[in-house]
Amino acid sequence: MSVGKRCVVAVLAAALALVGNTPVSAQSPYPTPMAGGVEDDGTDCQVTLPGSFPANSRLPDPFTKIDGQRITTTSDWRCRRAEIKRLAERTIYGEKPAKPSGVTGTVSSTGITVNVSHNGRSASFSASVQLPSGGSGPFPSVIVLGGFGADTATIRAAGAAVISYDPLAVGREGTPRNNKQGAFYSIYGNTSGTGLLAAWSWGASRIIDVIEQSGGSVLRADGVGVTGCSRYGKGAFAVGAFDQRIALTMPIESGSAGAPILRGVATESGAQPLSSAYGEQPWLGDAFSAYTGNPAGLPVDMHEVIGMIAPRGLFIMENPHIDWLGARSGAVSALGGAEIYRALGETANISYWSDVQDGTHCATRSEWRTPLQQSIQRFLLNSGSAPGTIRISSRKPANLAEWRTWTTPNLGGGTPTDPPPDGDCTATVTTNQWPGGFVSTVRVTAGSAALRGWTVSLTLPAGATIVNHWNANRGASSGAVQFTNTPNNGTVPAGGSTEFGYQGTGTGTGVTPACAAT
Template identity: 75%
Template sequence: MLAVAALAITGAATVVARTAEPGALAAPVEDDGADCPVTLPGSLPATAKLPDPFRKADGTRVSAKSDWRCRRAEIRELAERHVYGEKPAKPSSVTGTVSRTGITVTVSHNGRSAAFSASVDLPSGTGPFPAVIVVGGFGADTAAIKAAGAAVISYDPLAVGREGTPRTNKQGAFYSIYGSSSSTGLLAAWAWGASRIIDVVEQSGGTILRADALGVTGCSRYGKGAFAIGAFDQRIALTMPVESGSAGAPIFRGIAGESGAQPLSSAYGEQPWLGDAFGSHTGNPAGLPVDTHQVVGMIAPRGLFIMENPHVDWLAARSGSVAALAGAEIYKALGEGANISYWSDVQDGTHCAARSEWRAPLQQSIQRFLLRTGAAPGVFRVSPRKAGNLADWRDWQTPTLSDGPTTPPTTTTTTTTPPPVGDDCTASVSVNQWTGGFVATVRVTAGSSAVNGWTVEMALPPGTSITNAWNANRSGNTGTVRFTNVGYNGAIAPGQSTEFGYQGTGGPPGSPPTCSAG
């Protein structure tokens, strides 16, 4: 456990500069876009739909993958200003130690200082080891993390930003440095503390822990923290929030309409997790110029594995699936569609349980993003209990960005069919492909007449098999597969669309789908 302490830390280590290794997606610095000029308009129009993540502050759209660096800087500024509060840059002095059992951190800035510590649990072997920061002791299965070859850093965020305090008198190491009346919420404060741990790991010289192979996980409120930590520090190679609920991954705009989900006013008032400025948006999320799908984009193209629980309504898993599906469009545009995974299709409804369904993609993610072996899981398993429909939430399309992808190559193809004679709908397919698998998003669009029920048929090539689908019923997994609407997306107004998706192994569909109404 961490504790704020007044003890002096001796023997400060030498800072070791590092550069990104070939194939590594984590950045060598906390904020790679800190030099980007960001000028935001005084006000942005309110919209019930998710803001277009590809539209820059000047009104133009991102056209190249290289543009995302500074577009991310704009999103970060929006997120700080309206959601989290400011996460300050590295303080003037950060020192500490790394041992095989713990990490100590001492921070000094503007004449103020604070200290805290974290415990370390190493896997078998000699190291140096990649490591996963486990926020608050609750997150992804730590036994599975260690079995995959990564160390566990147990981080108590309450030493950095304490819960149970009023917004006007926040406590903990962060607020000892920046003031108890700081408008920064606990999640950004926790992210700041995690970044200072990373600073010390960097300074340690890499004899025990590798600063270039770090992940983060947490569950429930600590899942909210893990999500923020991964978004605000680009040195994190793998982010794994678990059941983060309102103020975590789920889109703010969807929570009010999701039965039983924790209201935004409750999430804002329960603890000062969110920045003080968010209070003006709890009753009007449509007025937010940013939403959590863009926070997912702040993590892109680094590794992200979102785990959700559809059995507890309070956790807003439907809104979480929308955030993941919309954020996946950013990953797709950046050519790294396999680097985001989402899994809510679980049997066990116990909150923060270590689930067997997550073990394989968890360990595969650690191997890919921390050990740099194997391929990213690129898996989407959306529970039919809480399946969001991205088409209901966006009025923007994903651009094809210039510049070649890095690792692994991802391709996007789109095929469209005209309405068959006697029917009045079309189907188009967007494919996210990686070695050995793909995710397909199918858009069903009504013609000049309303559609009340639809069927899409798709011929899969030999060797291709569907492993999962969402927002549609399906018959068969190979050959010619038929998809039909589910109860909530069968009615489509003239000219409007709905979307469903599926994941498969092998090659993507090559021939156009057919769509029939009725």
Template identity: 70%
Template sequence: MRGSRIRSAVVLAAVTLLALAGVVTMASGAAAAVEDDGADCPVSVPASWPATAKLPDPFKRIDGTRVTNRSDWRCRREEIKKLAERTVYGTKPAKPAGVAGTVSATGITVTVTENGRSASFSAGVELPSGTGPFPAVFVVGGFGADTATIKASGAAVITYDPLAVGKEGTPRNNKQGAFYSIYGATSGTGLLAAWAWGVSRLIDVVEQSGGRFLKADALGVTGCSRYGKSAFAIGALDQRIALTMPIESGTAGVPILRGIPGESGSQPLGNAYGEQPWFGDAFSAYTGNPAALPVDTHELVAMVAPRGLFVMENPHIDWLGARSGSVAALAGAEVYKALGAGGNISYWSDVQDGTHCASRPEWRTPLQQNIQKFLLKTGSAAGTFRISGKKAGNLAEWRDWTTPVLTDGPDTTTPTTPTTPPPTGTCTASVSVNQWTGGSAAITGWTVTAVLPAGAAVTSAWNTGRSGDTGTGTTATCV
């Protein structure tokens, strides 16, 4: 295929040249992030909502209308947040009146003051070699993450002890830790939202520090097991997290809540609710009937969009519910694609080792690529879906909604489901706008030539060769 053109009137921020065996993505920069960009959106949570065994439509507003423009997503995301706080997490309070602290080469301290109460906690810092300031990854709980690869990639490691902010092993009517010292021991907010609040306050201090050691606009989060649940919640609830990387998070993490009861061997909802106060207190009403929830975790995946998300799951341990996790990622990826960010989400459960929270070689390269792309801003690798056949979910069984074509922004093509990288051999090609779409009939080789508008550039190429990054004559070739 030759001579295909993408008009600059269509290409506002990003362009993708896609083939079944090749992807080329062009993208522009993004505005600075804030903790909750939709905080000013008016949201009225209803007293009740209809039950559904299918996954709720992430594009359907509370009032029943559907999102039609990309600009609509900002307030739709806020609706999802409020519904998730009401039913799953409990409320994560906004930034308190007083947040102060320090950042050094070895640690971060924070003191929070609100309504006459105060609490303090800290986190450790390990800097990589080189000259800062550095991007950084919060490692929740200090285990399960490949910290050697993180530092070797050029990012600092911030070791966050969530138990100082919200202790485990406490009854729901007497919760302990820095969060509950501020908001009360009987707060209905569960540990996951409390832990997320703690990271947000640490980010506040990093922002205030002047950037001598750490970059406030290049922060990621990761953690494994219950700390994988935490990493997922942190990324969903704070938009300043540029890269979210939950590992083997299990029930109360990435896996869809509606799928857990039907997935043999996975941790039951009631068991997870009773094991620790991870969920908010209100979730007790849904442990036996998740179909009554107005949200599910695919919409929490969507809350991370369009920021970087790399979900790592273990299909060898039934308790972790990886099949339900794959459904959450597939469904959430539909929002990513609708927002023109299909290349920003990765999911990987195709691993050999079954040991829980092991450092797996299969994840090392995508971990490096995600850090380069979202934190260092030097990489451009497209997202990858590698779903193990042992725990492969079927999104078609779980949704009765379609993905809309959003009218503002560069994308105008109908999105499709992300898949694993295709095998080598014959391929197809088309020109589209930032979406993973199909093309013409299979051929043995192709070349796409595009005229790029001013300000657009090729930033990634997956299984293709390319000639040029900007201007007339830029090509991508599958041979």
């Protein structure tokens, strides 16, 4: 049994509780930034897929089109995203069909009904709704896959509704690939090659269709977020990638077939093998069987699926304590996806956090509370600023440079090779001292401008010697010591932070670090 079967999404109960008591006013709707007005903005893009693809052990270049030409402007990304979508459907997920010919339903203060008809077939499913405790709406909402763990009272006090969506009603687990069940397969056939993740995404899109048709009297269609943990984290990731009306995507501990790069999962010790993720449940499309032992043959990988979400809000939460979840590959994926956000000029809209202490699967994480609060307020309530935080655990460090051969263009104009301006930075140190030794954690925080590199200088007490360090490059082992960023943590958004650490013998307290941008 996978870790995914043992989970409930307990994290949302406390994490979303911190959104606060934002007052709701019927006269003040919340326009959501970055969410698209349509499910798929690239349907008019001409995409022709070749019959075969060259093998590539590194991550594919998200900025190079199928015809070999590199994109150069922000407007080019629209049809490049359409190419990535088609590639992901063909090799990973199976096709997510466009909106069916008939979608009707109702939205009330307690539930949503969805009725679908297409090509003479029909299916129905429903979702429950919990509205905020105050105000008269219309309200933004969070779709919770599986309906687990949401603190509905706190979410309502914050001004957002909770939509509890049972994806198993749309694509059932425990079925063979040649006899898939659920509302999706009632419409498109039980032998469809589309996997459950794409089917679950299709179902979430139909919920948004009904919200749109309702006229916005109860819920707003332009303020929808999605979340889930473990297998439902895989689903939440797919929902956000395949529907541009999702303003904020929040996958939690999604593991293989979720956010982590597939090429990395295949090499990461202890991570769920691709063959296992494919065989455990029909989550992935049938065509993925050709790649379970050959991920280098994939023309696309999950960093580009992250790019399908860009520049909308994304907060990836991962657990580095359980090898099965492939957090190292998740960190690489986030770093690769963040390069797409950077090229589009929206680095603050992506956050990744695996630096957590509690190793329990789908547990509440105190470390996630503030960035999760900021993400919800920014993308669903249009208040405050996005966190733009990349926090990678030293347990599962990642180095994007090992996985890519491509560079990141500046799609917004100017000279692509021009780096962003240097910013200022500060450094603080926390030391855990014991007789004869210590461990120190240093946090580097950017000032009003982003960093593209940093150096931290400090002087150790007499007799102290560093014997180990992580998430930084180090010069000396004693006395005056300098630490510099690694390739994966040199870029820090304005106001954002990153951490590194070191272990030593002797006394490590009383250190005052100094930070300089490089």
